[in-house]
Amino acid sequence: MPKKQLPSRFYPVKHEMQTVEAPAEKISPQQRAETWEKIAQYFRANSLWMLNYCTGCCAIELPLVMTSRFDMERLGMMPMATPRQADILLVTGYASLKTLRRLIYTYEQMGTPKYVVAFGPCAVNGGIYHDAYAVLNRLDLYLPVDLYIAGCMPKPEAVMSGFMKLIELIESGKATGWKDYEQRYEWYKKNQLEAVGEVFIHDEFHE
Amino acid sequence: MTNSMNSVKARWAAQMRGMFPDARLKKDRGTEMTYEILPRDLHQILAYLKNSGWRQLSMITGVDWIEEGQFELVYNLFDWEQGLRVLLSIRIGRDKPQVLTITNIYAGAQYYEREIHEFFGIEFIGNEDALKSLFLERWDALPPLRKDFDSRAYSDKKYVKRFYDPVYGPQGGAPFERS
Amino acid sequence: MSEVKLFFGPQHPGMHGNASVHLYVEGDTVKKARLVPGMLHRGFEKSMENHTWMGNVALIPRVCVAEPDINEMVFAQGVEAIAEIDIPERAHYIRMIIMEMTRILAHMMSLGAISSPTGLYTVNHWMQADRNDMMDIFEEITGHRVYHMYIVPGGVRRELPPGIEKRILDYFTEFERRIPEYQALVFENPTILARLKDNILLPAEVVWELGVTGIGMRSAVGKPYDVRKVTPYARYDQVEFEVPVATYSDAYTRSIFKVIEIKESIRIIRQAFDMMPDGKVNVKMAAGNALKWTVPKGQTYSAVESARGEFGYYIVSDGKTQPYRIAVRGASFPQGFLGVERYMPGVRLDDAPLWYDTMGVCTPEIDR
Numbered sequence: 001m002p003k004k005q006l007p008s009r010f011y012p013v014k015h016e017m018q019t020v021e022a023p024a025e026k027i028s029p030q031q032r033a034e035t036w037e038k039i040a041q042y043f044r045a046n047s048l049w050m051l052n053y054c055t056g057c058c059a060i061e062l063p064l065v066m067t068s069r070f071d072m073e074r075l076g077m078m079p080m081a082t083p084r085q086a087d088i089l090l091v092t093g094y095a096s097l098k099t100l101r102r103l104i105y106t107y108e109q110m111g112t113p114k115y116v117v118a119f120g121p122c123a124v125n126g127g128i129y130h131d132a133y134a135v136l137n138r139l140d141l142y143l144p145v146d147l148y149i150a151g152c153m154p155k156p157e158a159v160m161s162g163f164m165k166l167i168e169l170i171e172s173g174k175a176t177g178w179k180d181y182e183q184r185y186e187w188y189k190k191n192q193l194e195a196v197g198e199v200f201i202h203d204e205f206h207e
Numbered sequence: 208m209t210n211s212m213n214s215v216k217a218r219w220a221a222q223m224r225g226m227f228p229d230a231r232l233k234k235d236r237g238t239e240m241t242y243e244i245l246p247r248d249l250h251q252i253l254a255y256l257k258n259s260g261w262r263q264l265s266m267i268t269g270v271d272w273i274e275e276g277q278f279e280l281v282y283n284l285f286d287w288e289q290g291l292r293v294l295l296s297i298r299i300g301r302d303k304p305q306v307l308t309i310t311n312i313y314a315g316a317q318y319y320e321r322e323i324h325e326f327f328g329i330e331f332i333g334n335e336d337a338l339k340s341l342f343l344e345r346w347d348a349l350p351p352l353r354k355d356f357d358s359r360a361y362s363d364k365k366y367v368k369r370f371y372d373p374v375y376g377p378q379g380g381a382p383f384e385r386s
Numbered sequence: 387m388s389e390v391k392l393f394f395g396p397q398h399p400g401m402h403g404n405a406s407v408h409l410y411v412e413g414d415t416v417k418k419a420r421l422v423p424g425m426l427h428r429g430f431e432k433s434m435e436n437h438t439w440m441g442n443v444a445l446i447p448r449v450c451v452a453e454p455d456i457n458e459m460v461f462a463q464g465v466e467a468i469a470e471i472d473i474p475e476r477a478h479y480i481r482m483i484i485m486e487m488t489r490i491l492a493h494m495m496s497l498g499a500i501s502s503p504t505g506l507y508t509v510n511h512w513m514q515a516d517r518n519d520m521m522d523i524f525e526e527i528t529g530h531r532v533y534h535m536y537i538v539p540g541g542v543r544r545e546l547p548p549g550i551e552k553r554i555l556d557y558f559t560e561f562e563r564r565i566p567e568y569q570a571l572v573f574e575n576p577t578i579l580a581r582l583k584d585n586i587l588l589p590a591e592v593v594w595e596l597g598v599t600g601i602g603m604r605s606a607v608g609k610p611y612d613v614r615k616v617t618p619y620a621r622y623d624q625v626e627f628e629v630p631v632a633t634y635s636d637a638y639t640r641s642i643f644k645v646i647e648i649k650e651s652i653r654i655i656r657q658a659f660d661m662m663p664d665g666k667v668n669v670k671m672a673a674g675n676a677l678k679w680t681v682p683k684g685q686t687y688s689a690v691e692s693a694r695g696e697f698g699y700y701i702v703s704d705g706k707t708q709p710y711r712i713a714v715r716g717a718s719f720p721q722g723f724l725g726v727e728r729y730m731p732g733v734r735l736d737d738a739p740l741w742y743d744t745m746g747v748c749t750p751e752i753d754r
Contacts, residue, residue, distance in 0.1 A: 052399040056426065057451045057750070059404075060532055063498070064521075067514040081399045098344050099404060099425045102396050125369045128445060131359040131436060132429040133351055134343070137366040153532055156518075195366070197345050203391060203408060205418060236467065238617050239687060263597050265689075268700050268713040281700065283687055283715075287609070290616040294687060315597040318723040326431075342424035342753065351432055358432045 037173070044087070044113060045170040046076045051086040053106065056093020058119040058153040070156040075163055083109040088166075091143070093153075094122035096134045097196055100142060104192055104199050107143055112178045115146045117166060119154055127152065141191045144177030215289055216240075219259070227252055233296070241294040246306065249297055253282065253312050260286045261293060267319040269327045273354040276301045278329060282309075299329070308334040326352040389417055392735075396425055400502045400739030403451075403749030407726060407742070411735055419730040419738075421722055426753040434712045439465065439539070440676045442709065447533040449714055450751040453492040455484055456692045457699075458537040461712075463619060464688035464701040465539040465671075469681050473669055477541035478621045479662040483554075484536060485620070485690070486651040486658075487524070491517055492693035493644040496746060497572070500641065503739040504581050509572055516561065523554060541668030551659055558652050565649065573642060581637075586741050588635040592729060596720040600695025601643050602745060605635035613691035625657045637744040647693075680707050694718050694746040716751035723752075 027035075054062065066072050066079065080086040083106045095103060107116070118139055121127040126137035139145055146169065149162035169175040181188060192199065220240075223230055227248055234241040244252055261284040270279040282295040299306060308331045309316045321337040323329055328350040331337045340346065349356040394400075394407040404425045410418040430449055434442050446461055447454035459481060466473065498513035500506075521531040526547055528534040536543050572578055588598070590606045603611055610629040614622040630646045632639050672679030683705045689698035695717035702711040716722075725745060733741050 051397065053397040053404075054402065055396075055404055057448055060451055063495075063510065063514050064518055067511045069515055069518045079399065083397065094428065096425060096427060098427070099396070101344075102406075102425070106397050125371075126362075126366070128448070129428050129433070130368075131362050132433055133348075133356075133358045133361045133365075134427050134429045135362075135366075137362070137368050141367060155531065201393070202344075205408065205410070205420065234684070236686060241685070262594055263599070265597070265687075265696065265698065266700070266713070266715040266719075268711075270702055270711045281685075283700065285696075287611040287616060292617075292687065294685075313597070314595050315720050315724055318719070342427045344424065351429060356432075358429060358436065 041171050041173055045167045048077045048087045049080040050077055050088040050090055051083055052079050052081055055091050055099055058092035061153055061156055061159060062092060065156045065159050070160055077163065084111060086110055087114055089116050091116060091123055091139060092119045094127060094129050094135045095139055100136060101196050101199055101201060103143065114178050115175050116143055116177055117147045118145045119149050120152050124148055142188065142195065144180045146175045146177045238290055239292040241296060243296050246297045246299060252295060253309055256284055256293060257312060260288055263287065264313040264315050267316060267323060269323045269329060271327065271354045278304050278327060280306060304329040305332055307332050310334055326350050394738050402499050405749040414735050416731050416733055416735060416738060419726050421726045423753045426750050430754040431712060434709055438677055438707050439679055439681055439709065443535055443538050447535060449754050450748065452495055452748055453488050453692055454533050455488040455537060456690050456697050459485060459690050460688045460697065460699045462537050462539045464686050464699050465681055467686045467688060468684040468701065468703055471669060473541045474666045475663050476665045477667050479658045480542050480546060480667060481537055481620050482658050483655050486654050487520060489693050490648050490651050491520055493648050497641065497644055499743045503743065504578060506575065506577060519557065526550060540671040545667050562652060569645060582641060583638045584636050585737065586637040586744055596724050598720050600717060600746065601640050602635065604629065605632045605639045605643055608633040613689055613696055619690065624661065625654050627654050637740065640744050678707060680705055692717050694748055714754045718747045719752050721745045722747040
């Protein structure tokens with residue numbers, strides 16, 4: 001018995017496969033990556049979250065920058081409680097060895113891209129505490145600093161213009177402290193261990 | 208100085224002279240009196256003062272008299288009711304300095320003694336908490352507030368300084384080069 | 387249930403100042419607590435021995451960061467007591483005005499600090515906005531917003547700028563109009579009432595055991611034990627002001643006292659401007675080169691009433707151009723160390739930052 005002929009819509013349509021040459025690429029993969037990077041930098045620069053960590057004296061001016069008069073939030077910057085979700089680590093002022101241990105601990109918990117801004121002259125050359133037995137003289141041997149803000153202590157106007165410069169540096173791709181940390185990790189680690197000894201915080205009760 | 212405060216001070220000074228003849232009044236500045244006492248009288252005098260109204264221990268301080276080879280400990284007591292301050296000063300030898308603790312009289316002395324142990328190296332017999340470090344972690348030199356500890360030399364040796372190329376004027380380079 | 391080790395650590399939104407409290411927590415209650423200071427330790431007492439007497443004026447405001455003028459005042463008072471120098475009348479009144487304005491700034495900062503633990507962030511915004519305006523006044527008088535370096539041994543550094551009296555008094559008239567709004571925002575708010583009232587008690591025996599001074603002492607003991615009343619300095623015996631006292635000290639009482647003290651400070655400033663005589667504002671201490679100025683031999687302890695309690699320096703001089711020893715008594719040393727060790731266990735975990743703030747622990751003056 002011959003097969004019943006079903007309506008034509010039940011039979012798949014056979015097309016002739018044609019090979020077509022791909023058109024010449026107008027955008028190279030490198031240019032495509034650069035464009036995506038530029039878009040990413042724009043978004044990163046306009047929504048920076050800083051970590052709640054008042055390290056030293058210059059931190060007195062920080063609540064004044066955050067609140068109504070010199071509103072930091074109009075630049076997109078907000079405080080954030082946990083380092084896992086923060087972008088900027090503000091080293092406000094001097095760093096002693098004990099603070100440096102905690103700073104390294106915190107910095108390595110932050111996710112890339114991350115930026116470090118140092119306030120005042122104490123991170124540059126020790127500032128007014130240059131002859132103190134407990135204060136470091138140079139911060140950028142231990143953590144990669146992207147921007148220094150001058151002043152002892154810097155006025156809120158100086159802090160705001162520093163933040164705008166940071167935004168400019170991020171948008172143009174020049175704030176690459178975190179990449180430097182990844183590439184020269186052994187050098188940073190060697191300096192840190194030489195100064196600090198161990199990056200581990202002992203429990204007060206068991207010592 | 209009002210007359211009533213003068214009479215209070217005179218009466219109290221007479222009592223002190225009667226009970227502790229070894230306590231020498233070193234300086235009287237109105238509301239602040241400094242006494243030099245012997246280390247063996249320390250607890251008795253403190254207990255007597257605490258019962259007479261000097262209920263607050265403001266602080267305990269150490270001074271390093273390196274030329275005389277002695278440490279001086281100053282106990283700072285304040286009487287809020289009358290507004291009089293007493294500074295008791297004792298001297299102990301500089302090598303192997305030891306003092307009995309006063310935490311059984313003033314409980315707040317526990318941390319002051321811990322701080323003095325860390326900065327001067329004075330041992331407080333009876334206060335085991337004072338042997339732990341408080342402000343400094345992994346400290347590797349002399350106790351810092353002694354006079355033979357040079358803070359500037361220690362800082363120069365331990366913390367790397369920034370090298371500045373001293374070229375000034377328009378042709379000078381930026382000093383913050385990443386090295 | 388086992389105990390969990392937590393660090394109420396230096397990186398915490400409720401921690402003002404860089405200190406760490408190591409906690410052992412079981413469930414929701416703190417079982418053991420210890421303060422681990424030392425992150426803000428700069429070795430001031432050693433650095434002060436390496437600088438000249440007048441050069442120290444630039445270094446010492448940084449000892450207590452929240453309230454820098456008390457450092458300058460105790461240093462100047464101590465040096466003047468050792469050298470036995472009298473300063474002009476006008477300088478005493480100007481010093482009183484500066485100290486009271488700094489007290490207002492410190493109280494406002496500490497009231498703004500309860501915003502993080504309780505969640506009422508509006509408090510912080512309002513307080514910092516007013517502090518900004520007051521810091522502009524300080525900038526006009528002294529040149530710097532925070533570290534003034536204005537009170538020096540011998541008086542104050544320079545005369546007040548013209549027109550500052552009108553500016554300050556107009557500002558405080560405006561500020562007094564806002565105090566009822568602050569009270570309505572903070573102290574009639576049901577959240578704040580639930581968190582602060584009958585919480586974090588401070589009995590009188592604890593005050594005497596630890597040696598707490600300041601608002602904690604006055605709100606627990608019931609007597610006006612204030613350095614300005616008991617051993618007055620700088621013409622505080624010529625102005626009239628009240629010191630709030632109570633016999634039941636919980637966090638709510640201590641916070642209300644700060645508002646009352648702000649009002650009394652404004653009253654003192656107004657009286658000081660009325661009573662201020664004309665004349666010079668400083669005495670030349672160093673006849674000749676200020677770098678070679680020596681202070682005669684002697685030792686003294688000078689104290690002032692800061693926003694947190696009795697703050698003092700013990701100064702030892704041996705007749706040279708540099709101090710022999712300066713020891714700092716931080717006003718919140720007792721409650722920061724022994725208070726945390728003995729009396730923080732038992733509070734709830736979310737009240738730990740509130741304990742730290744309402745007891746008035748200021749870390750830079752403990753660590754120096």
